[in-house]
Amino acid sequence: xxxxxxxxxxxxxxxxxxxxxxxxxxxxxxxxxxxxxxxxxxxxxxxxxxxxxxx
Numbered sequence: 001x002x003x004x005x006x007x008x009x010x011x012x013x014x015x016x017x018x019x020x021x022x023x024x025x026x027x028x029x030x031x032x033x034x035x036x037x038x039x040x041x042x043x044x045x046x047x048x049x050x051x052x053x054x055x
Contacts, residue, residue: 001053002050003051005027006047007024007046007047009045031055032050032051033051034047
């Protein structure tokens with residue numbers, strides 16, 4: 001069985017992309033993997049993560 005999580009970057013005037021990348025890498029260490037990145041109607045970037053629930 002899989003479980004899913006949606007994350008979005010925290011607002012930052014500087015290095016927002018780098019902070020989002022760090023956030024994704026931290027979740028990857030916990031077994032999460034990015035399966036989709038999308039932009040909402042409000043121009044907010046979200047990432048859909050997935051991992052095995054019984055790992």
